[in-house]
Amino acid sequence: MPASASRKTGLEQLSDDLAAAVERAAQTVVAVNGRPRIAASGVLWRAGVVVTAHHTLRREEDLTVTLADNRTVPATVAGRDGATDLAVLKLDAPGSAEFADGAVKVGHLVLQVGRTGSAGHSASLGLVGAIVGPWRTWRGGEIESLIQLDLAIHDGFSGSPLIDTSGKVVGLNTSGLGRGVALALPVPVVNRVVDGLLAKGRIARGYLGVGLQAVEVPAALAAKFAPPARSGLIALTVDADGPAGRAGLQLGDVIVTVAGQPVADVRDLFALLGPERVGATVVLTGLRGGAPLELKVTVGERPTQ
């Protein structure tokens, strides 16, 4: 149909709206030059603060950030958290992202806006595939909720914003948490981690210094615990100088409760080792060679990855 100057077709309007949303968001999308070859994306999250994906940052010295106006400015690392794959940089740059008021829903159209160098911004379109959580990442981070995306995260798009069709930020994209699955961290999750990183430079997590695997507790021994324990965690490796090693935990010991809570799975233990536990003393109960075991352990802090 010939384009009438006054009235646009629905599809033309949608196409213009998507392009306008991308242009609007692109003003606060930056390229983070922190690894060889292709740069990663980042977002001017707050005034003078850029958030990007931790796994894309291969160096902390000589970091620069390329802004929307193609100026390249130096940046320093304020903090990084491997568990949630987030890194926070400080720099001298104006502007900050606009955030959506409500949460996205499954089926919503969303866009990714990336910047991977000085050649301008680029974009991808897809859907919110699922919203999952709370979820514990494979590196032990606690994430309240997570957006699973029905789109591909292209090279350099980790650390880019996920935006709605009005151009407002709803999350931060990363391919580093889902082992290839396209995921985005919702804005409130990113805010929580950014607050922590700006305050302390890291997100502290409790650490015992043991490698554990879930095992079944034989029925005859299960009754020794109240409530009866069906499974526990067997120590497969013990760092002799780690918190549990110093407290006397040995290879082959089975941990059944920590701080009075049953631990049937490694995730149960992660949940009990939040930032507030660092430096606190907890009681571990379990079994050694079929006999009851009780140890007092002062929780350490997980070394940074």
Place this chain on the structure above:
Amino acid sequence: MIPITTELAGIAARVRAATVQVQGRRRGTWGSGVLWRPGVVVTNAHVVTGRSARVETADGTVHDARLLATDEGQDLALLAVSTELPPPALARDEPRVGALVVAVGNPLGLSGAVTAGIVHGRLTPRRGPPIILADLQLLPGNSGGPLADVLGRVVGVNTMMVRGLAAAIPCEVVERFVERAA
């Protein structure tokens, strides 16, 4: 107001009308092409292997098309086809990043298949002309077919997949090639 999906089907039909199927002389080389001017078809150089090609236009007619010009560097070829079918409108401006686009072609032997996505960005290689990247999937047989905007205007000629993205030669680059060759 016409539903968006109905509109999309209408655009696809119009772009299809200007899309052709191209078979090189060697067996197994086939792709797509787009009617650029009356009686002139543009396709990729890698689709045409000899001095002529078999071209099937959207009305089902099969033509023996003569090769007018090729540019291996830009991967473009021009064919003369005796058809009365009108060429499509060409987009005057470069498409915006985020704008909706459709690709039409003959992937895997399917005639006139349509794929939709958005403009991802523009890539300017150190050597050679700039290319449009689109967030959609091209398959073997899509090569040489049109990438069009939501008004059915051709914005480029689809060429290949680059790192999971569709790469198309922009209209103005194709136009310069046609000017030189015609």
